[in-house]
Amino acid sequence: MSDKKFKILVADNCSKSGLDEGLETYNNIQIDIRTKHTEEELIEMIPEYDAMIVRSATKVTAPVIEAATNLKIIARAGAGYNNIDVEVCNKKGIAVIITPTGNTNAVIELTLGLMLSWVRHISIANQSMKDGKWEKKKLKGSELKGKTLGILGIGRIGAGVSKICQAFEMKTIAYDVFVSKEYAKSIGVDLYEDFNEFLSEVDFLSLHVPVTDSTRGMIGKEQFEIMKDTAVIVNCARGAVINEKELYDALSNKKIGGACIDVYSKEPASKEDFPYIGLDNVVCTPHLGASSKEAQVNVAMLAANGIAQYLNDNKLINCVNEKSIK
Structure with missing residues (x-):
């Protein structure tokens, strides 16, 4: 010393x-x-x-x-x-x-929490009950079991998300140019070399990459057109990875099924800056990833x-x- x-x-x-x-x-x-x-x-x-x-x-x-x-x-x-x-x-x-x-574990758990909230309409059901309603039939959800999770970036957080989702019996696939197929296989993940093919397979797309020149806006109109119209995008990474205007258009026009968003290119975020926050097929949180x-x-x-x-x-x-x- x-x-x-x-x-x-x-x-x-x-x-x-x-x-x-x-x-x-x-x-x-x-x-x-x-x-x-x-x-x-x-x-x-x-x-x-x-x-x-x-x-x-x-x-x-x-x-x-x-x-x-x-x-x-x-x-x-x-x-x-x-x-x-x-x-x-x-x-x-x-x-x-x-x-x-x-904060790795905190982000992993929030990612799963958002996915569960979306498929089972938890946040909507909670508010409905507080408003004195009983909307059991209206709020019928779906299950994660059997769905395909696509992970963009399988570092610490992406790998952790895949591990938990495998416990839910989801199929886990990934796209990451920095890891080997051998590593991906060792954690039970199928690694794709073709980005478009990867996008076409996912039911949930979870983003776990930093903002760089190559990742900024890498998810936008072109990618939404490739994805299933039922696919849900989950972003607990950085807001600027998504073209947020084109996300709003895709959600509004039902090009994709929904979104779970914790991060935004401008924070604090509001509906005025990001109108997709107000859409029914979106679950939003105020950058809570590390807030445990x-x-x-x-x-x-x-x-x-x-x-x-x-x-x-x-x-x-x-x-x-x-x-x-x-």
Whole structure:
């Protein structure tokens, strides 16, 4: 352990127990929790800190990074980091780490929850009962058993979703250019090489890819035309993977059966920005993927511990810009 003393700014709400757990073997690190600030306030406070932890609320912009004269590392308590200007961090030699494993199970469970809500009309039935109605015949649903789940991206989350869906006796297929057929077979998934053929087979299409130049808007009108008119798309990844205007058109015109959406290209999301939210064949949630008590403890612990290991031992874990800062 280094003899130096370090200070971490926790700029967004994080689990205090998770932060403490992550630093339990380090006594040379001070944590300051200072949330709900403007960019100007962040610029004013950041120079005194060696490290910073953020979630999605704080935008770590170029002016903030330029003002961070002592900053050595930024930890994103979560997986996505599009709220951090990584290019400017690269120029200043500031490491950016993420905690992708901390919320894996939470996202897997929400994906299944959305699918079950859609096939059994759970959210609609709940509201109907609260409105004093008894609509048993109207709300007849269907089952997941025997249906084909198509997984776009079989990393940690996609593989986890496939495992649970197999327990529901669903057939699981996938499209992922970065994995081998041998790996897919080892987890009980049939890997497709032809994207269009893959899309034509699915009853449920679950998205588990990041937003990149190649994935942005990769699901749109052309893909909806290929899919079954009963197919349901499930997105707990990133909103921008789908062309959301074309999603609305497909849902409105019954080109696909429905959608379960947790993420949006603009958040907070509203019906004014995304009119498909108001459609009857859509189940929506406000980006709850990582919002479990357990996940929030996990990502806070991993973020704090990752910072501590870098500041004390120069060890980087899940660093997104390691090659650029060396």
